[in-house]
Amino acid sequence: MTGADLTILLATPRGFCAGVDRAIQIVERSLEKYGAPVYVRHEIVHNRFVVEGLEKKGAIFVEELDQVPVDAPVVFSAHGVPKSVPAEAERRKMVYLDATCPLVSKVHLEAERHLKQGRHIILIGHAGHPEVIGTMGQVPEGTITLVETRADAETVSFEGDPELAFITQTTLSVDDTAEIVSVLQSRFPKMVAPAKEDICYATTNRQEAVKAIAERCDGIVVIGAPNSSNSKRLVEVAKGRGCEKALLIQRATDIDWDWMEGVSVLGITAGASAPEVLVDEVIDACRAHRSVTIEEVTVAREDVRFKLPRELAS
CATH class of the missing domain: 3.40.1010.20 (4-hydroxy-3-methylbut-2-enyl diphosphate reductase, catalytic domain)
Incomplete structure (x- = not known):
């Protein structure tokens, strides 16, 4: 051929996208302001070319906060982190910058709002993805249920008859998510939907x-x-x-x-x-x-x- x-x-x-662009800029500006090294908890974004480029400029990528020296600045990735992470950084009196995409932060705020209003939260997303871990970590354990597939949506159940609301990971398939939402809405017609779709x-x-x-x-x-x-x-x-x-x-x-x-x-x-x-x-x-x-x-x-x-x- x-x-x-x-x-x-x-x-x-x-x-x-704008969230990725912002996250990379946060690492680069942090290096300019504080000097190398600047630590980053998890890959700032999921791309080795980007990560390796930032490593060459002096960024050090780690998996957990306890790998970061207390006197070094640390950036949290664009995917978002559980509340326990900035709380631990505060406890250790660390300099930290949050590169969470604002559209992910919007989902975090939705979760907190539903919790305050007494609703049980259904999160549509992929288990183990950093964004899902971060979102589930915004509210106490047991107040949020992860639904990954249509089959999950067809079988998920809740004790008693709680008020329900759903939120979603921002990077899902639009069509697959619509199918899952449709199943959930047919089973739980009073379930509260996001005011504006969570998929970014x-x-x-x-x-x-x-x-x-x-x-x-x-x-x-x-x-x-x-x-x-x-x-x-x-x-x-x-x-x-x-x-x-x-x-x-x-x-x-x-x-x-x-x-x-x-x-x-x-x-x-x-x-x-x-x-x-x-x-x-x-x-x-x-x-x-x-x-x-x-x-x-x-x-x-x-x-x-x-x-x-x-x-x-x-």
Whole structure:
């Protein structure tokens, strides 16, 4: 297939969202303000290229707060943390900066509001994901129930007849979540819904952009990390919309050129934690093998910006 024509459909929007951009800026500004090293609890965002770039600038990534020297600044990741983490930082009198995406913080506030109003909370999300751990850690144990799948929604039960409300992880499949919500609402018609959908604008837009190209593509590559929820959802959306040949890759070096055999129209997108430089890298790799034409398919324009913490605002 070397030299054969290849049309690339670039899904837009793709790549960095405002929350990821803000989180990376918080680490970079912290390094400028405090000097290296600045510690970061968990990957700031789920992308090795980004993490390694920050490590070169002096960031040190750790899993838990007790790995951070008490006199060193620490940044909490964009996914959010349980309340116990900043409480422990306060107890140790540490300098800390919270890079939690404001749209995740919105879900945290919803959970607290429902708790104050006496409702039991259903959280739709993926067990073990840092965002879910952070959200569940906003309220006491036993006041929130995790629902992962439609099957969970069909069988979940509660003692007594509590007032219910649901919230969701921000990076879920829009369609899958709607299905789960529909099941829950049919079983618990008085369940309170979020005033505004919890799945974030960036997740929704990237999924819509993939839907817009999927039926035209022979193959789709999603640039993102294997532990990135929103990136994995993009692969699922592509397959669900008729492009069974959909692949998650981290870098251009991951492309299997045998897999590319028979692909004359290739869709390219990137998860919300993947920088545009990695998209360029994949396009350049395609150009080295094929004669490439690029068409950008745009479903939305994004102009969202989130403020930095006041400690770092210039």
